[in-house]
Structure formats: C-alpha cells, structure tokens
Amino acid sequence: MTVIPYKHATDGKKSQVARMFNNIAPRYDLLNHLLSMGIDKIWRRKVIQILRQSPCPRVLDVATGTGDMAIAIHRRLKVSVTGLDLSEQMLNVARQKVARRQLTDVTLVQGDSEGLPFDSSSFDAVTVAFGVRNFENLEQGLREMKRVLVPGGRMLVLEFSKPSVFPVKQLFRFYSSTILPFLGGLISKDRAAYDYLPQSVEQFPEGEDFMAVLSVVGMEQIRQYRLSFGIATIYFSVNPVQ
Secondary structure: OOOOOOOOOOOHHHHHHHHHHHHHHHHHHHHHHHHHHHHHHHHHHHHHHHHHOOOEEEEEEEOOOOOHHHHHHHHOOEEEEEEEOOOHHHHHHHHHHHHHHOOOOEEEEEEOOOOOOOOOOOOOEEEEEEEHHHHHHHHHHHHHHHHHHEEEEEEEEEEOOOOOOOOHHHHHHHHHEEEHHHHHHHHHHOOOHHHHHHHHHHOOOOOHHHHHHHHHOOOOOEEEEEEHHHHHEEEEOOOOOO
C-alpha cells in the first residue's frame, strides 16, 4: 500500500507530496535542523566526503528542497551543481539562500524526478538526500537518475532507515512516531506532513532491499554506509561504463 501525506485526498502521491512541501516550506529548515538536532548536516558532509574521492565537475541534486545539499556540495567541492525539486515553494527558499551567498554556479530547476528535464549523460554525479522515499514510482525515478549520469558516474542516495540495535531502535521509533509528529505539526501547522514522515520511512525498502532495486535499474558497485546506529544510510552506486 502506498503511503501518502493526505489520506482523504483523491489525487496521487506526487501531487500530494508537492502540496505538502509547498505547505511546510516556510518552516522546513527550522524544523529539519531542530528535529534532527543538527545530525542531518553531519550526514550530508559524509555524502560530500564520498563525492570528493573522484572528480565530479557537474552534479545534479534531485529533490533538493531548500537547497542545503546543493549549496554544501558547491561550497565544499567548488563544482557546478543543479538542484531540482517538485515543490516551487521549497525552491523559492533555496533561491533566497543562493542569492544571499551570491553563488553563480548553483542552478535551481522545478521539475519531476521521474521525468528529469535533462539530456542523457549530463552529469558526473547525482545525489538525493531524504527524497527517494517520496517518489511515486521508485524504479522510474532511479532509472531517470541513471539516464542523466555519464558512464562511470556515481549515484549517492542518503535516506532514513530503521535502526535495529537496542535501545536506539526503541528510542527512534518513539521519537519518530510521537515527538516528531507533535512538534512538526505544531510548528508547521500541517500535522499530516509529519505523520507521513515516519510512515514513509517505515515503508521504504531499506538496506539490501533498496540495493536490490538499484541493481534492477542497472547500477553497479553498489554498497551502503550505515550512519548513526542505522538511523540513516548512504547508498553508493556507479553507472556502468558501456
């Protein structure tokens, strides 16, 4: 069963996700850093450390949201970054950040991750942080990310996962199912958005299951890096050289 933000709505997941992020965009950064206690910044730095291991002059950040990953990649690696997101309001926040920092090599594009508006083999690396579980069609989104990668290009997916170690498992479940929806709903005024978050994490095919999906769409050299006792995972894969 597909998890959707607004259970009584009749439109599909994609349009609901766009509406959800448009609704919470003004408070998204505040809540993101507050509810993660800043750990999300450490996870993003780990993604960048992996990217740094090979040249990647052109990077696409899918589901870029308010642009944190795209901006961090550009500032740390000094490369050209394109950020794409479905939500125009999230991109408006990202544009303000880019303008304040006077970043000339970060481009922001509104678009659908399952139908990327770029030519094949346009990017040396593709990243997505906490976005793939929001895809309406996971395989299609991953195939599109693979399509726009050059042969030998790298895909890095940072996503929440479910810790299995006591007591982290129990604490994470309580936090994500009780505290996070309450605080998120209180501050954002959209309780459904923060009820959706733990439900989408619960349904997401993490670990070996997600690695199997990456293999199905044709990626190679697939491996995972578990972070913070399994609260999040980085999935690394390479587009085969033809």
